[in-house]
Amino acid sequence: MNNGILLETGTGEVEILEFIVNNKHYAINVIKVKEVLDADNLTRLPQTHPAIAGLILCRNEIITLLDLQYVLENKKQDLSICKTIICEFNKIKVAFKIDNIVGVHRIKWDQITKPDDLSTNSLVIGNIILNNKILLLLDFEKIVTDINPSTGISEDRIVEIEYKDRSHIKIVLADDSALIRKLLLDTLHKAGFKNLTMFNDGKQALDYLNNLFENKKENFMDDVQLLITDIEMPQMDGHTLTRKVKEHPVLKRLPVIIFSSLITDNLRHKGDSVGADAQLSKPEVGDLVNLIDKYIAENNY
Structure with missing residues (x-):
């Protein structure tokens, strides 16, 4: 097709x-x-x-x-x-x-x-x-x-990631799969992330971010430093969520990583077109930790 x-x-x-x-x-x-x-x-x-x-x-x-x-x-x-x-x-x-x-x-x-x-x-x-x-x-x-569990994400994929205290980093995650949310929670905890806010669709995540902006305005990044989103989700998909964040006059400062099984060379342009800062295939959860560290360092958090 x-x-x-x-x-x-x-x-x-x-x-x-x-x-x-x-x-x-x-x-x-x-x-x-x-x-x-x-x-x-x-x-x-x-x-x-x-x-x-x-x-x-x-x-x-x-x-x-x-x-x-x-x-x-x-x-x-x-x-x-x-x-x-x-x-x-x-x-x-x-x-x-x-x-x-x-x-x-x-x-x-x-x-x-x-x-x-x-x-x-x-x-x-x-x-x-x-x-x-x-x-x-x-x-x-x-x-x-x-x-075949080796085709998905698991804690084993971050065995080479050095644990360090990343508890000060506040991350919002959106993924409709309860299994993936649990695996993400387990693996990111293993890397030292503790401050994770999770949603099971893009609309919930966007409502949360818009509420932060309404309450904190320009200081909204005191409460969230990065957004990680799946693509396929009921109510609002990750591409639409990313586009709405990146079209917002203030929320657009928030780094967005699309973390999805659908990231391929042929489909990467879709995430680029909505302004995603980075895109990663779901099995590469170890690389996800490295990406988070990169964007947190760039924003001096």
């Missing part, structure tokens, strides 16, 4: 791909989708995770195929015909076996509501009402990380 012609960044809109698995309707952000194809060259693997259907060959590239019905319902699919979504995030490519594609829809991020289940075990990060049916927006990063 050609992501270069998609909607303008930071407008509060998202394009989703609707697809079906076992007669249930699901959605994925189009920005993650590289290609949709019928795979007929499945190579099965011995003694592997039951959700891994095998390997497929796509344009001379070997890609792991996951059985999405097994992931969602613990039931094996018929793999003789592989309708497949090929995705890229967290610096890896992975394919998902589905039943059928419905189409692409453009919606507002605020049309995506948070699920009632906010536990770290939920695979649903948002509910979308569309054409009198509910689409479940899936957490594909968690699906892959559950199968």
